[in-house]
Amino acid sequence: MSTPTRITHLIGGQPWTGTAERTSPVFNPATGEQTGVLDLATTELVGEVVANGKAAWEGWAETSLAKRAHVLFAFRQLLDERKNEIGALITAEHGKVLSDAVGEVTRGLEVAEFACGIPHLMKGGFTENASTNVDVYSIRQPLGVVTVISPFNFPAMVPMWFIPIAIACGNAVVLKPSEKDPSAAIAIAALWKEAGLPDGIMNVVNGDKEAVDALLAHPDVKAVSFVGSTPIAQYVYETGTSNGKRVQALGGAKNHMLVLPDADLDLAADAAVNAGFGSAGERCMAISALVAVEPIADELISKIRDRMGKLVTGDGTQGPDMGPLVTAAHRDKVAGYVAAGVDEGATLVVDGRDQGFEGGDGGFFVGPTLFDNVSRGMSIYADEIFGPVLSVVRVDSYDEGLKMINANPYGNGTAIFTNDGGAARRFQREVEVGMVGVNVPIPVPVSYYSFGGWKNSLFGDTHAHGIEGVHFFTRGKVVTSRWLDPSHGGLNLGFPQNT
Ligand code: NAD
Numbered sequence: 215m216s217t218p219t220r221i222t223h224l225i226g227g228q229p230w231t232g233t234a235e236r237t238s239p240v241f242n243p244a245t246g247e248q249t250g251v252l253d254l255a256t257t258e259l260v261g262e263v264v265a266n267g268k269a270a271w272e273g274w275a276e277t278s279l280a281k282r283a284h285v286l287f288a289f290r291q292l293l294d295e296r297k298n299e300i301g302a303l304i305t306a307e308h309g310k311v312l313s314d315a316v317g318e319v320t321r322g323l324e325v326a327e328f329a330c331g332i333p334h335l336m337k338g339g340f341t342e343n344a345s346t347n348v349d350v351y352s353i354r355q356p357l358g359v360v361t362v363i364s365p366f367n368f369p370a371m372v373p374m375w376f377i378p379i380a381i382a383c384g385n386a387v388v389l390k391p392s393e394k395d396p397s398a399a400i401a402i403a404a405l406w407k408e409a410g411l412p413d414g415i416m417n418v419v420n421g422d423k424e425a426v427d428a429l430l431a432h433p434d435v436k437a438v439s440f441v442g443s444t445p446i447a448q449y450v451y452e453t454g455t456s457n458g459k460r461v462q463a464l465g466g467a468k469n470h471m472l473v474l475p476d477a478d479l480d481l482a483a484d485a486a487v488n489a490g491f492g493s494a495g496e497r498c499m500a501i502s503a504l505v506a507v508e509p510i511a512d513e514l515i516s517k518i519r520d521r522m523g524k525l526v527t528g529d530g531t532q533g534p535d536m537g538p539l540v541t542a543a544h545r546d547k548v549a550g551y552v553a554a555g556v557d558e559g560a561t562l563v564v565d566g567r568d569q570g571f572e573g574g575d576g577g578f579f580v581g582p583t584l585f586d587n588v589s590r591g592m593s594i595y596a597d598e599i600f601g602p603v604l605s606v607v608r609v610d611s612y613d614e615g616l617k618m619i620n621a622n623p624y625g626n627g628t629a630i631f632t633n634d635g636g637a638a639r640r641f642q643r644e645v646e647v648g649m650v651g652v653n654v655p656i657p658v659p660v661s662y663y664s665f666g667g668w669k670n671s672l673f674g675d676t677h678a679h680g681i682e683g684v685h686f687f688t689r690g691k692v693v694t695s696r697w698l699d700p701s702h703g704g705l706n707l708g709f710p711q712n713t
Contacts, residue, residue, distance in 0.1 A: 221396055222253045223420055224403050225443060226266050227413035232259075238393045238422065243309035243538040244529035246576035250307070252393055255421040258427035261468045263417050265357040267386035268434050270414025275356045275384040277412075279333040286382050289409035292695075293402065297323065300398050302531070304369055305535045307395035310493045310538040311530040315370075322374025322402075322656070325679050328661040329378035334384070335684045344610040345712040348696045354688035356384030357436040357460070358532075361429045363450065364399065365442040366392035366540050369498045369602075373399050375665060376439040377416070379683040381406070385437075390429060394540055396420050430454045432705075437687065439678065440464065441498075443598070444624070451673035462604070462674040462686055464666060466478045466598040467626035471501045471655055472615045472641065475510050477631040480651065483517035485631065488654035491525060491582045492534050498671075499627040499649070499656045503588070503595060504606045505615040511608045515563060515586055518604070522564050528572030528583045538577040545578040548601030548692035552583055555594040561586040566602055590618065598624070612637060620646045625668030648672065 221232040221240060232504025240250030248622070255263075275280075285503075293300075338352035339388045352605045360380050364372045373389055382385050390680065391399035399418065406416040419425055429435050429454045437460040439449040447465035454461035470538035471489065489501035506514055532535035539545045549567050556562050566581030580601055588595050588605035596607055609615045619628055629639040629651035638652045648667035651657030659665050659680070 216249075216380060217252045218248050219526060220253070221250045221400065221420065223255060223259070223263070224416075224418040226261050226270070226417065227407040231668045233461075238284060240307055240393075240395065240397075241541065242306055243540055244531070244574035244577040246542065246578060249399070252396060252420050253426040254393070255419040255428070257424060257425070257428040260419055260421070260425055261432065263388055263419050263693055264359050264429075264432050264434050266414045267388055267417055269388035270412055271356075271358055274386060274412055276413050279336060282384065283332055285406075286330045286332065286378060289378070289406055289411070290323060290578055291328060292409055293319065293323050293326060296401070296405065302400055303398040303401055303589070304395065305530040305537070307397055308366065308540055309530055310496070311534060311537050314493050315530070318368050318371040322371040324661040325374050326378040328679065329382040332382035332637060334615070335681065336688070344694070345710075347411055350692065352690060352692045354383075354684070354690055356498075356688055357473065359386045359388060359434050360437040360439070360687060361390065361435050362389045362668060363390045363426055363429070363438065363442070365699055366394040367493070367498065368471045369395045369398040370402060372441045373402070373606070375441075375678040376683065379679060380413060380439075380687045381411065383687040385687055387417065388429065388435070389416075389418045390421060390425055391418065391632060393420060393422055409444050417494045427453075429455060429457070435459060435679045437461070438463070439686070447673050460507050460686065462678065462690055463668075463672070464678065465671050465673065466504060466600075466624060467498045467500075467667065467671050468624040469499060469501050469623055469627045469629075470503045470615075470619045470622070471506045471631065472507070472612070472619065472634040473510065474507050474612060474630070474634065474637055476633050478515055478633065479510060479514050482515060482631040483521055484517050485629070485653075485655035485699055486523070486604060487582075488523045489629075491536050491602045492656075493645045494539055494580070496540065496600055496603040497656070499658055501629070501655055502603065502605060504604060505618060506606055506608055507612060507615055508608055508610055511586070511606060515584070515606060518584060519563060522582045522584060526572055526580050527569060527579060529574035529577065532573045534572055536582065536602060538571075538574060538579045540578065542578050545580055548580050548599055548603065549595070551594055551599045551601070551603060552580070553587070555585050555592060555603075558594070560588045560592055560594060560605070566694040581590055612641075616641065616644055620644075623670045627651070627657055627669035629653075629657060648677070
């Protein structure tokens with residue numbers, strides 16, 4: 215067993231050289247081996263980083279849009295060149311298979327590409343002669359130091375939903391990645407210096423609740439982009455906003471896939487398997503509840519079971535379909551839900567707990583698991599399991615399925631599978647969920663649209679990336695101007711009216 219590598223903060227473009235008071239272990243989930251020891255930031259260190267960021271910010275906010283865009287283009291190029299290395303770091307700490315890891319870097323890269331257009335995105339409006347000889351125009355200005363607090367499941371993509379846009383808009387960033395798999399985000403953060411970003415604009419502090427609380431309390435942190443589980447998202451939203459900050463806090467999910475009787479069942483079975491078990495179900499857009507409108511459930515389940523029989527679970531570096539779960543504790547939690555589902559009376563069609571796993575002795579594995587006859591009162595339906603467990607709920611009609619989806623407290627993503635355009639259009643209008651797929655099981659919006667759910671899946675009113683991201687990381691200002699002309703003189707105490 216090799217000695218765990220030290221993983222530390224990145225402050226002002228440099229790795230931190232101090233000695234940590236507290237650390238946290240990082241594991242390779244495929245082997246169970248501890249590979250890293252992560253420095254955890256104290257409140258004082260967070261304060262130092264924010265102060266550095268604030269000092270650097272003033273110059274960056276003054277930097278022209280053309281120069282900022284140059285840095286964005288250079289960063290995008292570096293990220294593209296290093297995406298395989300970064301993917302390998304993700305697989306080593308998260309466990310997802312390499313192709314999936316590189317795929318998430320690519321989705322993050324797309325946000326950098328969107329942010330390359332910042333000169334266009336920051337354009338305001340201009341109205342000549344709104345009143346006689348009076349012009350009105352709008353501008354957007356950066357906020358200052360902003361923080362991004364990210365979850366374990368997309369260690370590269372989720373930070374990238376926010377950071378390129380925040381930087382392009384002229385802010386300084388303090389990223390607090392997940393303590394479970396921080397290395398990919400730190401490697402990406404280091405690329406900004408290489409791309410020409412001034413030191414102090416992109417910083418990483420590692421930590422747990424202490425670091426998060428310090429960021430939420432610091433008066434010079436102006437905005438918080440958080441992604442994680444619902445209870446923590448709600449806490450971050452309430453604490454951050456009560457401290458006067460702008461907060462967008464994306465929370466957990468329970469995503470339903472509604473399959474109508476007229477759907478192509480082969481396509482639906484492929485989609486259910488891909489979206490249920492990709493990344494071992496550790497995706498906020500994973501499908502965890504398959505709502506089958508009778509009489510198709512038996513046939514659909516048979517097709518899904520056949521496909522599941524071909525899946526290989528194992529060490530993500532070796533090219534299987536599905537990797538391990540992120541930690542031993544999470545594996546035990548997921549296995550606990552499988553046991554609970556059996557106790558609560560669901561039919562266990564495929565049990566992932568006792569499958570063989572390739573090339574990863576000691577790893578945190580649970581294989582693909584399928585339940586039938588799941589009902590709303592069961593914990594496997596009600597809770598976000600965040601593992602490779604797919605539950606089939608049988609319903610008798612579209613209306614019954616829709617009612618169930620809309621009654622769920624989460625509203626992140628959903629999908630309908632049908633060949634009926636009218637039914638799909640009705641679903642898209644009636645479903646109370648932020649991201650909807652029509653014959654697309656994981657409808658993650660492209661970077662120039664915005665990502666975000668409804669209800670308990672998002673606290674705040676601004677979604678991630680796209681133009682909403684530009685608005686989140688800037689403040690609007692409207693200027694009403696009149697250049698001096700002797701004819702404008704004279705006293706008038708009335709409210710300004712347009713003439
Ligand atoms: P998590 O809530 O445990 O952690 C998220 C972040 O919060 C981490 O940086 C962590 O260090 C920090 N944190 C943890 N406990 C804290 C506390 N008590 N106080 C302050 N900060 C704390 O989430 P996770 O397990 O890392 O990620 C999985 C969750 O994230 C799932 O619920 C998933 O649905 C959700 N998620 C949502 C989206 C989305 O877009 N809605 C995207 C990805 C993940």
